[in-house]
Amino acid sequence: MLTIDNLHVSVDGKPILNGINLDVRAGEVHAIMGPNGSGKSTLSSVIAGNEAYEVTKGDIIYQNENIIELAPEERANKGIFLSFQYPVEIPGITVTNFIKTAINSNLRARNEKEMPANKMLKKIREKAELLEIDSRFLSRSLNEGFSGGEKKRNEIFQMAMLEPSLSILDETDSGLDIDALKVVANGVNKLKNKDNAVILITHYQRLLDYIVPDYVHVLHEGKIVKSGGKELAHELEEKGYDWIK
Amino acid sequence: MPLVDKLVSSFLAFELDIDIQSPVHNIRTNAIKSFEKLGFPNKKLEAWKYTSLNKVLKEDYTLFSKKKNVLDFNKVKDFFLDNTESYKLVFVDGFFDSFLSQTSHDKADVCIMSAALSKTKYASVIKKHFNKSIEKSDSLSQLNTAFSKEGAYVRIPKNIILEKPIEIIHFATGNESALMLQPRNLIVIDEGAQVEIVESHQSLTDNPIFTNSVSEIFVAKNAHLDYYKIQNDRLTSTLIDNTYISQQRDSNAKIHTFSFGGKLTRNNLNYYQKGSHINSTMKGITIIDDKQLVDHHTLVDHANPNCESHQDYKGIYSGSSTGVFNGKIVVDKIAQKTNAFQKNNNILLTDKSTINSKPQLEIFADDVKCSHGCTIGQLDQDAMFYLRARGIPKKEAEALLTYAFANNVLESVNISALKSKIKKIIANKLGVKLGFDL
Numbered sequence: 065m066l067t068i069d070n071l072h073v074s075v076d077g078k079p080i081l082n083g084i085n086l087d088v089r090a091g092e093v094h095a096i097m098g099p100n101g102s103g104k105s106t107l108s109s110v111i112a113g114n115e116a117y118e119v120t121k122g123d124i125i126y127q128n129e130n131i132i133e134l135a136p137e138e139r140a141n142k143g144i145f146l147s148f149q150y151p152v153e154i155p156g157i158t159v160t161n162f163i164k165t166a167i168n169s170n171l172r173a174r175n176e177k178e179m180p181a182n183k184m185l186k187k188i189r190e191k192a193e194l195l196e197i198d199s200r201f202l203s204r205s206l207n208e209g210f211s212g213g214e215k216k217r218n219e220i221f222q223m224a225m226l227e228p229s230l231s232i233l234d235e236t237d238s239g240l241d242i243d244a245l246k247v248v249a250n251g252v253n254k255l256k257n258k259d260n261a262v263i264l265i266t267h268y269q270r271l272l273d274y275i276v277p278d279y280v281h282v283l284h285e286g287k288i289v290k291s292g293g294k295e296l297a298h299e300l301e302e303k304g305y306d307w308i309k
Numbered sequence: 310m311p312l313v314d315k316l317v318s319s320f321l322a323f324e325l326d327i328d329i330q331s332p333v334h335n336i337r338t339n340a341i342k343s344f345e346k347l348g349f350p351n352k353k354l355e356a357w358k359y360t361s362l363n364k365v366l367k368e369d370y371t372l373f374s375k376k377k378n379v380l381d382f383n384k385v386k387d388f389f390l391d392n393t394e395s396y397k398l399v400f401v402d403g404f405f406d407s408f409l410s411q412t413s414h415d416k417a418d419v420c421i422m423s424a425a426l427s428k429t430k431y432a433s434v435i436k437k438h439f440n441k442s443i444e445k446s447d448s449l450s451q452l453n454t455a456f457s458k459e460g461a462y463v464r465i466p467k468n469i470i471l472e473k474p475i476e477i478i479h480f481a482t483g484n485e486s487a488l489m490l491q492p493r494n495l496i497v498i499d500e501g502a503q504v505e506i507v508e509s510h511q512s513l514t515d516n517p518i519f520t521n522s523v524s525e526i527f528v529a530k531n532a533h534l535d536y537y538k539i540q541n542d543r544l545t546s547t548l549i550d551n552t553y554i555s556q557q558r559d560s561n562a563k564i565h566t567f568s569f570g571g572k573l574t575r576n577n578l579n580y581y582q583k584g585s586h587i588n589s590t591m592k593g594i595t596i597i598d599d600k601q602l603v604d605h606h607t608l609v610d611h612a613n614p615n616c617e618s619h620q621d622y623k624g625i626y627s628g629s630s631t632g633v634f635n636g637k638i639v640v641d642k643i644a645q646k647t648n649a650f651q652k653n654n655n656i657l658l659t660d661k662s663t664i665n666s667k668p669q670l671e672i673f674a675d676d677v678k679c680s681h682g683c684t685i686g687q688l689d690q691d692a693m694f695y696l697r698a699r700g701i702p703k704k705e706a707e708a709l710l711t712y713a714f715a716n717n718v719l720e721s722v723n724i725s726a727l728k729s730k731i732k733k734i735i736a737n738k739l740g741v742k743l744g745f746d747l
Contacts, residue, residue: 109694112694112698113697113698114694114698116690136694136698137697137698137700137701137702137703137706140697140698141700146698148698150691152689152692152696154709154710155713155716155717156712156713156717156720157712165701165705165709166699166701169700169701170700222699
C-alpha cells in the first residue's frame with residue numbers, strides 16, 4: 065500500500081529526515097517510535113502532504129503511484145488520513161458541518177455523488193456512538209475549547225467517518241487518560257480490516273497495549289535505526305531510547 | 310464642467326423644485342455655500358490620505374434622475390430579507406417607490422423625508438434634529454444637506470419596541486448613463502424605544518453610480534438601536550456613507566457594516582455620546598477583491614463619564630484591493646471611567662492587497678480604560694493544512710478559514726434572515742460552494 069524509499073526531508077534548509085525506508089501492506093499496523101525530535105511528526109506530515117516541508121530526495125509510493133507532487137487534499141481524496149497531534153481550532157464551523165464538508169469534498173473529487181443528508185446523519189450517529197461522543201459535542205465549533213482528549217477523540221471520529229485506506233495517527237495517545245485511550249483504541253481496532261493500514265506514531269509503548277502493532281520501527285535522527293515485532297516496543301519501554309543509539 | 314461647479318450651479322434648478330419657504334431651506338442654502346468653499350475632499354487632507362475621489366469625480370453624473378422608474382418586485386426580491394416581515398422604505402433612482410415600500414404610521418412613523426420636511430406634523434422633530442449632528446467641516450455632508458430632499462424618515466415614539474425590522478433600500482436602475490444620488494435619512498428613537506434597521510444601496514446595472522448618503526440618528530435615553538449596513542454593490546458604484554449618531558444617557562447603539570462590493574466605499578461613522586452610561590458598538594466585516602477600496606473612518610466622542618465603546622472590524626483583502634481603517638477615539642477630560650476598545654484584524658490574501666490601519670486615540674481623562682489592537686496577517690498555514698488534509702480543496706479551505714475569522718462579528722447579528730443572507734454573500738464572494746449552508 066505504501067512504500068517510502070530513501071526519503072530525505074528538510075525544513076528551512078535543515079535536514080530532518082535522512083533516508084527513510086518503509087513498507088506498509090494492507091491489513092498491517094506499524095508503530096513508529098522514537099525520542100522527541102527524531103522526526104516522527106515530520107514523517108507523518110510529509111506523507112499527508114504538508115507543504116511546509118521540502119522533500120529533497122526519495123519517493124513516497126502509495127497504491128502504486130508516486131504521490132510526492134500531490135497536494136494534501138489530493139492525498140486525502142485517495143484515502144490517506146492524518147490524525148493530528150495538535151488539531152486546529154476553527155470557530156464558527158461545527159464538527160458536523162466540517163465532517164459533511166470533508167466527506168462531500170472527497171466524494172466530489174472522486175466524481176461520486178454527494179452523500180444524502182439522511183445517510184450522512186445516520187453515519188454520524190453510528191460513528192459518534194462508536195467513539196462514545198455525545199451528540200451535543202457535534203454541534204460545537206470544531207476543536208474550539210475542546211480538551212486534549214476531546215480533540216483526539218474527534219480526530220478518530222473523523223477517521224471513522226472518512227474511512228481511509230491509510231491512517232497515520234500522530235501521537236494520538238498524548239493527552240489522553242486511560243479511559244479515553246481505551247475508547248480511542250477500541251475505535252481504531254473496530255475500523256481496522258484487511259484492506260486498510262495504520263501507522264501509529266508514538267513516544268510511549270502504552271498505546272501499543274491497546275492497538276497491537278505488527279511491526280515496530282525506531283526512528284532516530286531522521287533514520288529508522290531498528291525494526292522488529294511488537295516485542296521491540298516492550299524492550300524500548302524497559303531500556304529507554306539510549307540503548308538503541 | 311467640474312462636478313463641483315456643476316453641483317453649485319444646479320442648486321438653482323433644484324430650488325425650483327422644492328418649497329423654498331420651508332425653514333429647512335435656509336439650512337440648504339448655507340450648506341451649498343459651505344460646500345462651494347470646501348470643495349470635494351482631496352488626498353492632502355489627513356482623513357483622505359489613502360482614498361482618492363479623483364476618478365469618481367470625473368464622471369459626468371446626472372444630478373436628478375428625470376424619469377420615475379418602476380421596478381418589478383420579482384426582479385429585486387433577492388435584495389430584501391428572505392421570509393421576514395418588515396417595514397420597507399424603497400427608493401428608485403432617488404424617488405420613493407410606494408409599490409415596493411411598506412410604510413407605517415401606527416406604532417411609529419416609518420416614512421419618507423420629503424413628507425417630513427414639508428408637513429407641519431413633523432415640523433417640531435425636523436426643527437429639533439435635522440442637520441443638528443452634522444460635522445460642519447465635512448464638505449460631503451454639507452453637499453448632501455444642500456440637496457437634501459428624499460430618504461428615510463423614521464421616528465419611534467417613547468417605549469415602543471418595533472418588532473419588525475425596517476429595510477431601507479436605495480436602488481439605481483441605470484436609467485441615466487451616470488447618476489449621482491444623495492439620500493438623506495433621519496432616524497429618531499425616543500426614550501426607551503427599540504428598533505432594528507437594515508440599509509443597502511444597490512445598483513442594477515453597470516452604469517456608474519455615485520452615492521453620497523447622510524444619515525442622522527438620534528438615540529434617546531434608554532433607547533436601543535441595531536443598525537446593519539450591507540454594502541454589496543456592483544464594481545461601478547461608489548458609496549460615501551456619512552452616519553452621525555447622537556446618543557443620550559443609558560442608550561445602546563450598534564452598527565454593523567458589511568462591506569463586500571462597490572468600487573469605492575467610504576464609511577464615515579461618527580458617534581457622539583451626550584450622556585453617561587452609554588454603550589456604542591461598531592462592528593464590520595470587509596471582504597474585497599480586484600481594485601476595490603473600502604475605507605472605514607470611525608469616530609467616538611466620549612464626552613461624558615462611565616460610557617463604553619466597542620469596535621471590532623475584520624478585513625479580508627485579495628486581488629489588488631485596498632482597505633483603510635482609521636479609528637478615532639476622543640476621551641474628554643470629564644469622561645472618567647470610560648471603557649473604549651478597538652480591534653482591527655486583517656488578512657491579506659495576496660501580495661498586491663493593502664491595508665492601512667490607524668488607531669487615533671486622544672485621551673484627556675486620567676481614569677479610563679482604552680485599548681486598541683491591529684493585526685495584519687495571512688491565513689494560518691497550519692489550519693490550511695489541517696483542512697486540506699481532510700480532503701477539502703484549497704479554495705474551500707480558504708473560505709472556511711475566512712468565515713471562521715469573521716465569525717464573531719456575524720454572531721452578533723440578531724436578525725436570522727440577515728445572518729444567513731450575509732453568510733450566502735460571503736460564500737459567493739469567496740467563490741465557493743460549501744457542503745453546507747454557512
